[in-house]
Amino acid sequence: MVIYSGQSLAGMVSVALLVSLSLYLHFVKRKRTAALLLLMLSGFVLRLMMAAIDPYLHDWDERFHALVAKNMIRHPFLPMMRVDPVFPYRMEDWCCNHIWLHKQPLFLWQMALSMKIFGVSEVSFRLPSVLMDTLSVYFIYDMALKWLKKRDIAFLAALLFSVSYYQLELTSGRFSLDQNDAAFAFYMTASFWAFTRYRQSSSRLKWAVLTGFFVGAAILVKWLTGILVFGGWGLYLLLSLREGFRWKEWRDLGVSLLTSVLVFLPWQLYIIYRFPQESAIIFEYNRRHIFEVLEGHQGSVWYHLAQMPILYGRFFLFLIPIGIYSVLKAKRVDKKLSIAFLAMIAVIYFFFSVIVQTKMPSFTFPVNALIWILIAAGIHAVLAGLKWNFLSRLRPLLFFLLAMYALKPWAILSYRSINNEERNIKIHNTQLYKTLNLEGKRQGRVILNCKSFEEIELMFYRDVNAYAWYPEKNELERAKARGYKFAAFRNHGNYRLPSYISEDEDIVIIDEAPE
Numbered sequence: 001m002v003i004y005s006g007q008s009l010a011g012m013v014s015v016a017l018l019v020s021l022s023l024y025l026h027f028v029k030r031k032r033t034a035a036l037l038l039l040m041l042s043g044f045v046l047r048l049m050m051a052a053i054d055p056y057l058h059d060w061d062e063r064f065h066a067l068v069a070k071n072m073i074r075h076p077f078l079p080m081m082r083v084d085p086v087f088p089y090r091m092e093d094w095c096c097n098h099i100w101l102h103k104q105p106l107f108l109w110q111m112a113l114s115m116k117i118f119g120v121s122e123v124s125f126r127l128p129s130v131l132m133d134t135l136s137v138y139f140i141y142d143m144a145l146k147w148l149k150k151r152d153i154a155f156l157a158a159l160l161f162s163v164s165y166y167q168l169e170l171t172s173g174r175f176s177l178d179q180n181d182a183a184f185a186f187y188m189t190a191s192f193w194a195f196t197r198y199r200q201s202s203s204r205l206k207w208a209v210l211t212g213f214f215v216g217a218a219i220l221v222k223w224l225t226g227i228l229v230f231g232g233w234g235l236y237l238l239l240s241l242r243e244g245f246r247w248k249e250w251r252d253l254g255v256s257l258l259t260s261v262l263v264f265l266p267w268q269l270y271i272i273y274r275f276p277q278e279s280a281i282i283f284e285y286n287r288r289h290i291f292e293v294l295e296g297h298q299g300s301v302w303y304h305l306a307q308m309p310i311l312y313g314r315f316f317l318f319l320i321p322i323g324i325y326s327v328l329k330a331k332r333v334d335k336k337l338s339i340a341f342l343a344m345i346a347v348i349y350f351f352f353s354v355i356v357q358t359k360m361p362s363f364t365f366p367v368n369a370l371i372w373i374l375i376a377a378g379i380h381a382v383l384a385g386l387k388w389n390f391l392s393r394l395r396p397l398l399f400f401l402l403a404m405y406a407l408k409p410w411a412i413l414s415y416r417s418i419n420n421e422e423r424n425i426k427i428h429n430t431q432l433y434k435t436l437n438l439e440g441k442r443q444g445r446v447i448l449n450c451k452s453f454e455e456i457e458l459m460f461y462r463d464v465n466a467y468a469w470y471p472e473k474n475e476l477e478r479a480k481a482r483g484y485k486f487a488a489f490r491n492h493g494n495y496r497l498p499s500y501i502s503e504d505e506d507i508v509i510i511d512e513a514p515e
Contacts, residue, residue, distance in 0.1 A: 008416050011049040012409050018042035019163070019403055023396040026155050035155065036141055043162035044134040050172040051126035053416060054423075056430035056457070062173035063456045065180060066125050068100045069111035070460055073120075076112065077270070079105060082459075086446055086479050087471050091281055095453065099275050101282040105267060106220035107183035120460070122173075129171045129179050132186035136369065137162045139193040144373045146200045147341070149332045150380065156399060157376035161369065165408035166311045170362070174415070180222060181362040187218035188366035191229040192341070199236075199337055204252055212256035216263020218366075223286060225366060226264075230257060231347060232340035239336045289358040299359035304352055307361045312371060313406055319378030320371065326381035327374065341370050429514040433458045441487075441508050446479075448488040448507075449495050451514040473500045480506070489513045 019042050026035035057063035064081065071080045081100040082089070094102035110128040118124035137158050144154035161167070169175045170182040191214035198207035211229060218226030233253055240246060271279040288294060299306075308317055327338050345367045352363040379402065383395070415423065429451065436458075447466040450458055455466035470488065471479070480486070488501055492513035501507055 008049070008053060008413055009409070012046075012407070012412075015042050015046045015049070015163075016400075016404070018045065019159070020396070020400055023159075023399055027152075027396045027399075032151060032155075036138070036158070039141075039155070039158060039162055040134055040137045043137045044130065046163065047130040047133055047168065047171050048123075050168045050412075051123050051130050053172055053412075054174065054426075055122060056426045057122065057460060058173040058178065059453065060176045061180070062178040063453070063460065064095060064100075065103070065108065065111070065178060066122075067456050067460045069108045069125055070115060070120055072105075072108055072112035073116050076109060079108065081456075082465075084465055086465060086484055087467070087475060091278055092285075094285075095456075097278075099278045101271055101275060101278050102285075103180055104220045104222060104264075106187075106217055107180050110183065111179060126171060126173060126179065129182040129186075132183060133167060133171060136186055136189050139189050140369050140372060143189075143193045143196045143369065144376065146196045147333065147337060147373070148327065148330065148377060152395075153373070153376045153380045156379060156402075157369075157373040159399060159403055160316075160375060160406045161372045163403050163407040164368070164372070165313070165406060165411060166365070167368065168407075168412070175362070176360065177362060181365055184218060184222040184226070185362075185366050185368055187214050187221055188226060188228065189369040190214040191218060191226070192344075192369060195229050195233060196337070198252070199334065204249075205255065208252035208256040209259050212259025213263055215256070216260035219260065219264040220267060225348070225351075227260070228344050228348060228366070230260075232344045235343050236336050236340040239339060290356050292357055294358045297358045297360050301353050303359045304349055304364045307364070310361065311365060311368065312375065313408070315405060316375045319375050319382070321378075322381050323374035323376070323378030326377050345370055425515045429454060430457065430461070432512055432514055433461045436462065436510075436512065438462060438464060442510070445485045445487040445508060447510070448486055448501065449492075449497055450489060451492070451495065454514060470497065470501055473498075476501070 018038060022035045022038040022042060025031045025038060029035075057066050068079055068081055071083055072078075079100045080098060081094075081096065082098050085098045089097050091097055091099075094100065107128070111125040114127045115121070115124045118127065140161050141154045141158035144157045145151060148154070166175065167182070167185070170178055170185075173179070175181075191211055194207055194211040194214055198204050198211060201207050211233075215226050215229060230253070233256070237246065237249055237253065240249075268279075285294075324342060327333060327342075328335065330338075348364055348367050352359070356363070414420075418424075433454075445464075447455070447458065447464060448470045450466050450468040452468045455468045458464060458466045470476070476486070485506070486501075487508040487510055488497055489495070489510050490513050491497055491502075492515070495513075497509075502509065
């Protein structure tokens with residue numbers, strides 16, 4: 001079923017009712033557990049809708065992730081973009097190569113497992129993000145409660161995250177880097193949560209191990225930014241030196257660090273041994289992100305600050321400094337923990353703004369949980385400072401309006417308008433690939449002349465080998481001599497077949513063509 005604005009609006013109205021009931025339970029009935037569970041349910045329903053809202057693969061970079069994950073169903077330790085490369089390729093071209101190490105594998109394994117269980121579809125490979133982000137609602141609530149000691153702040157932070165526009169569009173696949181960034185933010189959030197529980201627990205070692213596990217998992221999604229929590233942990237211990245040297249806590253940090261290494265290092269050693277050339281290329285590519293502008297992703301030192309209105313909403317930005325001030329001034333709050341968390345935010349923004357030359361919107365998104373907590377703290381401080389009694393009775397309505405602002409339903413609905421021609425073309429072409437007749441003379445043939453990069457989508461939906469271009473005549477003849485047979489989409493748009501293909505009786509011309 002194709003979902004346009006009308007159906008999307010109906011889904012959002014349903015979620016709005018769940019959110020309203022959750023607010024009523026929390027602020028009026030004081031049934032906090034029920035309110036949190038209902039908030040998590042509303043977050044799950046909303047994310048499931050977003051996973052189903054676009055019945056196609058988004059261009060950057062969802063379609064590539066989806067195809068590699070599909071190939072991992074059968075070959076979990078052999079990450080491949082193109083299973084059978086008929087024509088020569090460059091290992092450096094992550095969009096078009098054979099062994100695909102462009103991203104760490106954990107989020108791909110999750111997607112592959114989901115598709116193995118539920119079948120190959122857009123919803124099934126987006127489902128892990130739905131589940132992880134639903135669990136993040138609880139992590140953010142519990143982390144804010146343990147850190148700031150106020151249930152209203154914790155609930156508001158969880159509420160704003162549960163309807164966060166940017167995070168929802170990552171789940172839908174619309175924003176790059178889609179499921180990769182969604183998974184990375186989840187494991188980073190989980191590491192912050194586990195560290196917070198470590199600070200509050202009497203049996204700390206298990207939380208140290210769990211923190212290390214989540215750090216290792218984050219690295220297995222998107223590399224070494226995942227160690228951020230260790231920097232905050234180390235800063236906390238340095239701030240505690242005036243109270244004496246706590247060797248057990250330094251030991252716990254070491255145990256946590258070792259745990260993370262045991263999680264992420266085996267894959268690195270494996271790919272170095274199994275795929276030495278490809279792994280050397282990708283490690284060098286990761287290094288170049290820091291010192292060079294890659295693939296045109298450039299921006300000034302203000303780039304990531306300029307992205308914050310998109311990630312969080314322009315109005316909420318004014319509340320962040322208020323939240324920071326209120327957190328640092330709060331008497332019951334562990335100030336060292338507050339400084340550690342604020343330092344994590346500062347470090348990631350400084351690193352990606354000043355040091356890293358390649359810029360992408362989601363590079364700072366891993367700390368979104370901490371920023372939502374600061375926004376919630378800022379809102380709470382403003383309301384407390386006003387001291388208007390009637391506002392306490394209006395809090396459910398006020399917070400509902402803030403949640404709708406965080407959701408940005410107008411932006412979600414606008415993109416899904418029936419008048420969005422770009423989206424309509426994606427829907428049309430996807431339906432063509434799903435229903436394309438590959439029986440008879442077309443069976444088992446390599447398909448040429450696909451629309452640029454949409455051969456990736458065709459290979460995801462169908463077990464076929466496809467290319468968005470056609471080879472030179474001599475290369476084509478060599479492939480035919482090796483036993484390959486070919487078909488080609490007819491001329492479409494700027495994709496014009498040369499005569500040595502269109503007039504070759506051994507090549508089947510497919511009358512249907514993408515737009």
